[in-house]
Amino acid sequence: MTADPAPLTAIPGSGKINTLWKKLQDFPLGKHLFTQAVCFKAPYFRTVHPLIHEMRPGYCRVSAPNRRGVRNHIGTYHAIASCNMAEIAGGMMTEATVPSTHRWIPAGMTVEYKAKADTNVTAIARLDEIPVFGDDKFDLVVPVDVIDAEGTVFVTAHITMHISKKKAQ
Template sequence: MGKRRTIDIWTSLASMPGGKWLFGVLLCLKAPYFSSVSPRFLQLRPGYCEVAVRKRRKVLNHIGTVHAIAMCNMAELAGGTMTEVTIPPTHRWIPKGMTVEYLKKATTSVVAIARPVEGTPDWGRAGNYDVEVVVTDTHGERVFRAIISMWVSPKKGSA
């Protein structure tokens, strides 16, 4: 999202009418593939991200439920955005791997919540930063779970 920090953009937009929607649009301009699920950011802060996806035709599979890959997409978006606003601005991240569990059919709109698996790591060295993303339906039931391994390292010239 350019030179401004993602959390600063969120903070300036989130309380404005349409600001959360605009934040999602801006993020999808930076990473266009995420626009395929039309994400709506609900909350964002260090250590926490909440993203909603409405049940609509473009995210459905052949049996009329939210497609598994649509949930993978929203999990990576929520996990990556949470990681972006959590790590120091001197660091960068990239997903290294993702393990997913499809727990039940997603027959309604869904919400993904991303949180770190454990406490704050030692940012002084490069390493894995594991993120859990849980996707629930409108009844609050878990339909999907992912653990995303993020590789976090100092940006070149920051060490």
Template sequence: MSKSVTPPVLKAYQALSRRPLGKFIFSRGLCLKAPYFSSIKPLISELRPAYCEVQMSKRRAVQNHIGTVHAIAMCNMAELSGGLMTDVTIPTTHRWIPKGMTVEYLKKANTNLKAIAQPEATPDWSVAQDYWVKVEVQDTAGEIVFRARIAMWVSPKKSAG
């Protein structure tokens, strides 16, 4: 981050994650703000600038007809982890929105999953541009079962007035 201002989402995560059940409470609160993500019941297990880790349990609601975690559940993990990582990484003077995502399904997702989002590079924040995020989803053996590349459009916030 170019400024020392801590993003509000990161402040909340840091405050709650130190408490018992804090990561769980933060994750559920996030799902109240963005209800669509509640379908995967995520747990934000780590969040810091340039890094986000989201966990999801394999349960019936996220399984497909062959008993593996379905593609859209993994896409949700990717968008959630990529968006959170972007939110706590870009300067607080900027805003972002997902612009596009490409995905690869590499093997069957037969276990609980962990998504790790990181930036591909550190851009020049002085211009509006695509900010590329890579997300890898691993099974409990550490095997990558899914990979995503997300273009986040990052631009300076409009000034009030």
């Protein structure tokens, strides 16, 4: 006889930000309001003028326009603006995935620049499997693709997030 799998000690997607997302996402301009709240908390994100379209445990999709402020000297989407998009998508996906009993912080990012982009862009963070959140600390590597309007992946990023249980208060 096999033992039952250990129960999850925490429920993914149970934090305050997820609650706000669930309340706002279906209202007119709700996604814009939510995105502005995120940018208020993390002001550098505002530099790419993002819009969060989807956010759930294991997935986040964010878009941004190709405008003068994110272009480099050759007129294409700037590499660091692409990193910013990857961090927004990866961070919001992690926020949607990590339960309220745990905390996370980005610890590093590796990036590959595969092509140039001169269109609006979309960043997609996706986990193949939601991890189990228990008492042990661990690193979660979040893959993110940044895609141009034609669907070409022009940047890939892997963001390492340190995950740990919140300390008792």
